[in-house]
Amino acid sequence: MEQADFQLGGATPGSGSLAGRRIVVAMSGGVDSSVVAALAHATGAETIGVTLQLYDHGEAVGRAGSCCAGRDIRDARAVCDRLGIAHYVFDHESSFREQVVDTFADAYLAGRTPIPCVQCNMGPKFTDLLKLARDLGADCLATGHYVRRVEGTHGAELHRGADPARDQSYFLFATTQAQLDYLRFPLGGLPKARVREIAAELGLGVAAKPDSQDICFVPDGDYAGLVKKLRPEADTAGDIVDIGGMKLGEHRGLIHFTVGQRRGLEIGGSPEPLYVVRVEPDTRRVVVGPRRALAVSAAQLSDINWLGDDFTGPLTAKVRSMAKPVPARLICDRVVFDAPEYGVAPGQATVLYAGDRVLGGGWISSTEAALAAA
Structure with a gap:
């Protein structure tokens, strides 16, 4: 198994070099964070797995593969039991609802296209989890993100993951320097295939667990359905107009449209494909035009x-x-x-x-x- 360098001050990289140190690992119950826990444990450091219970999508829709659902928590605990490390679960559903889910719904109401994964990293994951890790006396917080932390001339730098197909740097742009100094990303230099191999070599039950494909709190990817449930006023009809303001049709709610979208417009007679150019919440209009627009x-x-x-x-x-x-x-x-x-x-x-x-x-x-x- 690869020896991960967690770059803790005062320690020499290598197996067993971190005896007497403490690493907290953010565990979602998936293969990535499980392998991070194994790599941390292999350094000789005391390793603690921490899971935030955020939103139980898995139980809600009866499907595995979503972040921090009931089954995912059980999977994280099972991995920690196999490794012989402690595992704690903290309930952060209320803060997740306020900081991520409500923000997601309000963004759609305002005609914007939100990125809830960034909001989650800014709030529950990299703010709440970092505080928990510090409260537990940890020397660092390690996560399963596919990015690299590189020591530069002026301190820690954030770099793309070595595997371009897995790179998650876009979602971590809001990481602050203080957070980056404390965070570690041991998977950043590995391809996903090797991560699964490590999990299988260690006999971890999550080795073949599928990756989550949807936003964790959106059942079956139905974003509009969730926003309508949270904000009933969002499902208000309006006009579809061209970039000159001419009415071309009607829509059943702004929440069904984002900039660049082509599907779902249901407008006939146009000599060329039409795309959503902008969404106007004040007038409830969806403005469409050719790709050049x-x-x-x-x-x-x-x-x-x-x-x-x-x-x-x-x-x-x-x-x-x-x-x-x-x-x-x-x-x-x-x-x-x-x-x-x-x-x-x-x-x-x-x-x-x-x-x-x-x-x-x-x-x-x-x-x-x-x-x-x-």
Whole structure:
């Protein structure tokens, strides 16, 4: 099994080098965090698994594979029992509901496209869990995220995971420097296939457990259904109009549409495919247009988190979790793209990189149409 370097001050990397130290591992019940616990235990440090009970999606829909559901908690406990380490469960459902679920619903009401996984990392995971880890006297908090923590000239840096198919750096852009100093990501240099192999070698019952595909608190991926349940007023009909304001049809609620969406418009007679260009909550209008109308030259950012110290070199920007980083410039709180970018949605984030290093990012509050949209 790989020897993970948890980079704790005063210790020499290697098996058994961390005797007398304490590592808290954030455990969701999946294969990634389970292997992290095993790697931490192998260092000789006292290892404690901690699970936050956030939202029991698994029991709600009778399906495994969702974060922190009842079965996931049992799986985490079983892994800890096999490794011979302590495991604690803390109920954080109320704070998760307030900080993540309600924020998710309100964002859709405001015509934005939210990223609840970032909100969860900003709140319950990297704020509440870090406090719990410190209260337990831990030297660090380790998680199963596929990112790398690199010691740089000015302190810890956040880098993309070595496996591009698993890299989760986009979702961690809001990690603060103080949090990064305390966090460890031992899977950042491994491919997912090797992580599963380690779990199988250790006889962990989660070795073949499928990854969660949906947002943990959204049953079966029905985002609109959840928002309607939480905010009944969100399911109000309105007009679908073209970029000139001409009515083309009607919709059954803004919560069913996001910028860049093509499916579900149900508009006939157009000579070319139409996409959602913007959502207007004040007028309840969905504005649609050809793909060229999605072209954006710049995005205004809010709540920027910066990890790049005094970095001034060229950078790239990523505007969606599955998008490729593109050349851009950061001018105050505006990201200006070297070439028009498509599908840039308010409510999402723009994450800035220098090569593999995460410089920071911010929430997209508005966008500026490129000339190609005219």
